[in-house]
Amino acid sequence: MKIIQDGNVTSAKGFLAAGVKAGIKASGNYDMALIYSETPAVAAGAFTRNAVRAAPVMLSELHVKSDNVQAIIVNSGNANACTGDEGYRNAENMCKLVAGRLDLAQDAVLVASTGIIGVQLPMEKINVGIGHVVDKLSQDGTIATKAIMTTDLTEKNIAVELEIQGKTVTIGGIAKGSGMIHPNMGTMLGFITTDIAIEKSLLQRIFLESVDESYNMVSVDGDVSTNDTAIILANGLAGNDVITSEKDEGYDAFVKALRFVNQTLAKKIAEDGEGATKLIETNVFGAKTVEDARKVAKSVIGSSLVKTAIFGGDANWGRILCAVGYSSADLIVNKIEIFVKGGDAKIQIVANGAGIAFDEALLAQIFSAKQVEIEIYLHNGEAVATAWGCDLSYDYVKINADYRT
Amino acid sequence: MKIIQDGNVTSAKGFLAAGVKAGIKASGNYDMALIYSETPAVAAGAFTRNAVRAAPVMLSELHVKSDNVQAIIVNSGNANACTGDEGYRNAENMCKLVAGRLDLAQDAVLVASTGIIGVQLPMEKINVGIGHVVDKLSQDGTIATKAIMTTDLTEKNIAVELEIQGKTVTIGGIAKGSGMIHPNMGTMLGFITTDIAIEKSLLQRIFLESVDESYNMVSVDGDVSTNDTAIILANGLAGNDVITSEKDEGYDAFVKALRFVNQTLAKKIAEDGEGATKLIETNVFGAKTVEDARKVAKSVIGSSLVKTAIFGGDANWGRILCAVGYSSADLIVNKIEIFVKGGDAKIQIVANGAGIAFDEALLAQIFSAKQVEIEIYLHNGEAVATAWGCDLSYDYVKINADYRT
Incomplete structure (x- = not known):
C-alpha cells in the first residue's frame, strides 16, 4: 500500500x-x-x-x-x-x-x-x-x-x-x-x-x-x-x-x-477539534469484549477533566482511572495498569488499580507533547480498541460561546 | 414547612x-x-x-x-x-x-x-x-x-x-x-x-x-x-x-x-459549578417514562454545546433539540416543543420538532439572565423530570487545566 x-x-x-x-x-x-x-x-x-x-x-x-x-x-x-x-x-x-x-x-x-x-x-x-x-x-x-x-x-x-x-x-x-x-x-x-x-x-x-x-x-x-x-x-x-x-x-x-x-x-x-492544541490517543488492551474496550477508550477520551488536565500539562493521572471507572465496562479494578506516552517518553502511572510513584517532571513533559498516548491494560480478556480525541482549551469555549456571530 | x-x-x-x-x-x-x-x-x-x-x-x-x-x-x-x-x-x-x-x-x-x-x-x-x-x-x-x-x-x-x-x-x-x-x-x-x-x-x-x-x-x-x-x-x-x-x-x-x-x-x-456564570434548569414534560424524562433533562443539561451557547448568550436553540435527540429516550420528534425562560421573559423556540420564528433579541436577553430555564414538552406520555446544570466558561478550563498547582 x-x-x-x-x-x-x-x-x-x-x-x-x-x-x-x-x-x-x-x-x-x-x-x-x-x-x-x-x-x-x-x-x-x-x-x-x-x-x-x-x-x-x-x-x-x-x-x-x-x-x-x-x-x-x-x-x-x-x-x-x-x-x-x-x-x-x-x-x-x-x-x-x-x-x-x-x-x-x-x-x-x-x-x-x-x-x-x-x-x-x-x-x-x-x-x-x-x-x-x-x-x-x-x-x-x-x-x-x-x-x-x-x-x-x-x-x-x-x-x-x-x-x-x-x-x-x-x-x-x-x-x-x-x-x-x-x-x-x-x-x-x-x-x-x-x-x-x-x-x-x-x-x-x-x-x-x-x-x-x-x-x-x-x-x-x-x-x-x-x-x-x-x-x-x-x-x-x-x-x-x-x-x-x-x-x-x-x-x-x-x-x-x-x-x-x-x-x-x-x-x-x-x-483539529475546536480549540485543540494536541491529539490524544487512547489504546485499551485486555478488555472482556470489544464493546467494553470501546467504552473504556471513549470514556477516557471524552472526559472533560482528562482533556483539561492534558491541555494544562497537569499530571493528574487519577482522572484517567476515574474515567475508566465510570465507563460501565466490566472491570477488575485492582488489575488495571495505565501508561502514558508522549514524545520519546513512556511511563507507568497506575498499577493494580492504584497510583504508583513516578517522575512527576517526566509525566508533565509527556502531557506537554503535541501527541499524547494513553495505554490502558484491563487484564480482563483479549479485546482491544483505540479512540482519538483532543484536549479542552479556552478556545473551545470561545468558539462555541459565540458560534453564530 | x-x-x-x-x-x-x-x-x-x-x-x-x-x-x-x-x-x-x-x-x-x-x-x-x-x-x-x-x-x-x-x-x-x-x-x-x-x-x-x-x-x-x-x-x-x-x-x-x-x-x-x-x-x-x-x-x-x-x-x-x-x-x-x-x-x-x-x-x-x-x-x-x-x-x-x-x-x-x-x-x-x-x-x-x-x-x-x-x-x-x-x-x-x-x-x-x-x-x-x-x-x-x-x-x-x-x-x-x-x-x-x-x-x-x-x-x-x-x-x-x-x-x-x-x-x-x-x-x-x-x-x-x-x-x-x-x-x-x-x-x-x-x-x-x-x-x-x-x-x-x-x-x-x-x-x-x-x-x-x-x-x-x-x-x-x-x-x-x-x-x-x-x-x-x-x-x-x-x-x-x-x-x-x-x-x-x-x-x-x-x-x-x-x-x-x-x-x-x-x-x-x-x-456553583466550576467556572459557572449562571444556573440552567431543564424541565421535561410528557415523556413516556420517568427514565426517559431524566435522560432528556440530563442530556440537555450535559451538552457542552448548549452550555457554551448559554454562557455566550448565543441563541443557538438547535443545540438543545440536538441534545434531546441523542438522549436515547423514546421520542416522536415532530411533536417536540421547546420553550426558554429567563428573567421575566418566556418564548417558544421549537414547535413540531422544528425551529420557529422568534424574537432573536429577546432570546439573547433570556440566555443572558443569571438563571435560564429550558422547558421541553415531548407529548409522548405523562412523565416529568428536572435537571440542573451551569454554563461552560473559560474559567472551567482554567480551573481544571491547572488543578493541582
Whole structure:
C-alpha cells in the first residue's frame, strides 16, 4: 500500500470533484462541493444515531440503497436540520437539481449538509451554486476538500493505492469535523471514493465495520450531531474481478487499506477539534469484549477533566482511572495498569488499580507533547480498541460561546 | 414547612459539628469536618456508581448498615481514592480514631473524603486534626460547612422545620460540589441530619428516591467522581412516633421536606459549578417514562454545546433539540416543543420538532439572565423530570487545566 501525495476523492479512476462559493456562508468562503463518478457506483453509508435527523440524512439513507449512485452534493454553512417538511423538500430539490444537470436519476444523487441548525436553506443561492459546481467538475479535488469545512482549521484528505489481482486499486477520501464530534459520529462528514469492483452488500458491511473503528472512536466534545454522514462510492474502474466474499483475493488488503484511510481522516478530525492544541490517543488492551474496550477508550477520551488536565500539562493521572471507572465496562479494578506516552517518553502511572510513584517532571513533559498516548491494560480478556480525541482549551469555549456571530 | 435562617447540619436536635484546619490542603484552609449525633441515629447513604470507588466510599457503605451511627468524619484536600490497601486502612483508621475519641463502636462512624486522587492521606496530620475537631464540637455548624469545600466558591447549607404529629421536626444539610458533578453524583458530598424518628429501611428508600430527584439530576462537566457520597442521619429526638410506613401521619410531609432540602443543595451545587456564570434548569414534560424524562433533562443539561451557547448568550436553540435527540429516550420528534425562560421573559423556540420564528433579541436577553430555564414538552406520555446544570466558561478550563498547582 502506498500513500498518494496530496491524494483525495479524485485520486481513484473516474472520479471528478469541484467546489464553489455559493454564498451560503456569511464569510463568503467555499461552501458547496460536488463529488461525481463518471460511471455508476455501488454506495454504502453510515449516518448519525441522533433521533433528530437532518433532512439530508433522511434522504441520503434512502438514496444510498440505489444500485447506481453517481454523485454526492454537499453544502456547508447550513445543516438543513430541524427544518421540517420544507427542509426535506429542499434536500430533495438539491438532488433533483444535480440529477437534472448531470442527467442522472434523482436517487443517484446523495446529499449532505453541515452548519447552522434550524434555518431553511437559501434555495436560490443553492440553485445557482449547483449550476456552477457542475460546470467546474475536474480531476482536481482540492477545492471540494475546502468547501466541506466549517470551523475546521486544516483540510482533511488522504488517498492510497494498492495492488489487487494485479490491478491498481485506489481509495481516497476527504472529511470535515471540528465541533460536535463524538462516539457515534458527532457533525462529521466523510466521503470516500474507490475504483475497486465490489459487491454492494459486502461493501456496506466492510464500511460500517471500518466506521466503527475510526469515526465512531473520535470525540471532541461529547455532542452527537444531527447531520453526521460517512459515504463510500466504489465504481469498479480498477478492473479487478468483483469482490463478493471475504475469501476473494484482495479482500483483506482492501479492508486494511480502507481502515487506514478512515482512521487517518478520523485522527485528523480529532487533531483539529475546536480549540485543540494536541491529539490524544487512547489504546485499551485486555478488555472482556470489544464493546467494553470501546467504552473504556471513549470514556477516557471524552472526559472533560482528562482533556483539561492534558491541555494544562497537569499530571493528574487519577482522572484517567476515574474515567475508566465510570465507563460501565466490566472491570477488575485492582488489575488495571495505565501508561502514558508522549514524545520519546513512556511511563507507568497506575498499577493494580492504584497510583504508583513516578517522575512527576517526566509525566508533565509527556502531557506537554503535541501527541499524547494513553495505554490502558484491563487484564480482563483479549479485546482491544483505540479512540482519538483532543484536549479542552479556552478556545473551545470561545468558539462555541459565540458560534453564530 | 419553614426555612431556618442560616440553618445547617446542627439545626436538628442533638446534632453537633465542627471544622478545623488539619493541614491537608496546601492552601491552609479548613479541611476537616465532624458531624456528631448525641444519640445513636439510623443512617442511610447513596454512593458513587463509578466502578473505581474511593476507600472511604467502600468503608462507609459497610458502616451505614449499622443500627447505631453517630458520627461522620470528612476531610477535603485529599480524596483517598486509587490508594489501594493502604488507603483502605487509612480510612479505617480515621473511623477508629474518631470512635476512640467519642467512645463509639468503629462502625458508628462514617467517613467521606474529597480532593486530589491517588495520593495517600497524611495520617499524622489527620490524627492531630481528629483530636482538635472532636474538641471543637458545638451547635455551630458553619465551620463544618466551610471545611468540606474544595473549589466551591459558596457555602451550601439549608435547614427547614415542619410539624409532624404535633412535634417540631427539623431537617438540615450541607453539601459541596463544583467540578466532576454529573448524573449519578459526580465529587459531590451531601450530609443531611434530622431529628425525626423513622425506621431505617424506610429512610433508606426515601433517601435514595430523593437523591435520584436531586443530586443525580445535576451535571457540571459529565465526569462521575470516585468519591460521591450522600448520607442522612435521623436520631429520633423530635419525639414523634416512629414512622414505619408510608401510611403513617407525617410521612408525606417529611418526604416533601427532604426533597426540598436535597433539591436546594443540588441547585446550589449546579449554580456553583466550576467556572459557572449562571444556573440552567431543564424541565421535561410528557415523556413516556420517568427514565426517559431524566435522560432528556440530563442530556440537555450535559451538552457542552448548549452550555457554551448559554454562557455566550448565543441563541443557538438547535443545540438543545440536538441534545434531546441523542438522549436515547423514546421520542416522536415532530411533536417536540421547546420553550426558554429567563428573567421575566418566556418564548417558544421549537414547535413540531422544528425551529420557529422568534424574537432573536429577546432570546439573547433570556440566555443572558443569571438563571435560564429550558422547558421541553415531548407529548409522548405523562412523565416529568428536572435537571440542573451551569454554563461552560473559560474559567472551567482554567480551573481544571491547572488543578493541582
